[in-house]
Amino acid sequence: MHLDAARKLWQPTPGWLNTASYGLPPTPAYDQLHTALTQWRHGSTDWQPWDDQVTRSRAAFATLIGAPTEDITVSSTASQIISQIATALPPDARILIPDIEFTSNVYPWAVAAHVDTAPPDRLADAITPRTTAVAFSLVQSATGQLAPLDDIIQAAHAHDTLVIADASQACGWLPVTTHGLDALACAAYKWLMCPRGAAFGYLSPRLRERMTPTAANWYSGTSMYGMPLTHHPDARAFDLSPAWFSYVGAAPTLDLLNQLDTDDIRRHNLAMANRFRTGLGQPPGDSAIVSLDTTHPDTPQRLQRAGVRMAVRAGRLRASFHLYTTELDVDLALEALT
Incomplete structure (x- = not known):
């Protein structure tokens, strides 16, 4: 199955960037x-x-x-x-x-x-x-x-x-x-x-x-x-x-x-993660998880108002990107953070 077709089997509310905490089920599951x-x-x-x-x-x-x-x-x-x-x-x-x-x-x-x-x-x-x-x-x-x-x-x-x-x-x-x-x-x-x-x-x-x-x-x-x-x-x-x-x-x-190619999933996830990194002025990376400094005091409130869901781990914001992540999800987060 092609990844683009498979992605239609997920129905996330925009702004979910927290798969490292828990992933979302496809419709058949x-x-x-x-x-x-x-x-x-x-x-x-x-x-x-x-x-x-x-x-x-x-x-x-x-x-x-x-x-x-x-x-x-x-x-x-x-x-x-x-x-x-x-x-x-x-x-x-x-x-x-x-x-x-x-x-x-x-x-x-x-x-x-x-x-x-x-x-x-x-x-x-x-x-x-x-x-x-x-x-x-x-x-x-x-x-x-x-x-x-x-x-x-x-x-x-x-x-x-x-x-x-x-x-x-x-x-x-x-x-x-x-x-x-x-x-x-x-x-x-x-x-x-x-x-x-x-x-x-x-x-x-x-x-x-x-x-x-x-x-x-x-x-x-x-x-x-x-x-x-x-x-x-x-x-x-x-x-x-x-x-x-x-x-x-x-x-x-x-x-x-x-039924999917894991390399296709990896490429998609890294494309989303690196779009996020680039928007924050960071170099590209090799992980679908991005860790950010959270020193700005109103960052959690800004993300919440934008409907963006991330996690905080080890004192830093953690964003994670999976096959159901879209450019809209990334851009919502970037707008809230920048």
Whole structure:
């Protein structure tokens, strides 16, 4: 499907520049979720059709990142996936993270191991033989900075260091693969535009051998009742019991994304982000997230009056641009800010 045709499936109110907080659903996802809610209201179906959407979503996410379906686990949050990954660490583990990393990829490590930090652009240089794992976001939440992925992977492999990526601010607009990664976690309610409550993880076979399914439940096992304890033989052993309606909305959105060219989405997003940067007298950038100084005291009020919705992160305005962003959205923000 061509991107221009697909964009007609979204109906944002002008001024939405906040996908880094949450993405907006396409019409097929909204309609299917509404149907499921109606079924729930009237008790007109079994739960199995909703659960089928978990299977459909898992396969679609695997396609999106080019991974085998059996290596994909489903959850509700990225932090829960990362917490289970942390069970693979030895008692004396040392984890290296960026010094501005979002806490969902910080706190799970902090309760399990010693945490070292480094600036995002110096992460590769900070990996040493003592580094058990390096954990980082492919795109930083606060600043939009892209990780120097190839440098990190090369340095990590030289020291047999595990590579753990959070793709929550990347999947959906930036081409993402599992090449060189031991694990990847992704909250799907941002750039993947799924309902909050759907999250996906890639767990490599060599990492799974070292992990413990500490959130074991009926969905991660092969039986609903009684002993013995039997896990699925693949990444499903680390599944969290799914929030069905979140996956009812996730499946059609992920299928739609797989019909599009991620490079086309990236080009569109960067065109909108760079139109915004240019209007503010900034040079072009490589991220769909733009971070701005917020020192002017009436900036929030000006944006609100213009109907522009952004976020404030780390004391700075954060604007984010996705496939449904238009030049009108950008120009509304520029007029309010300038």
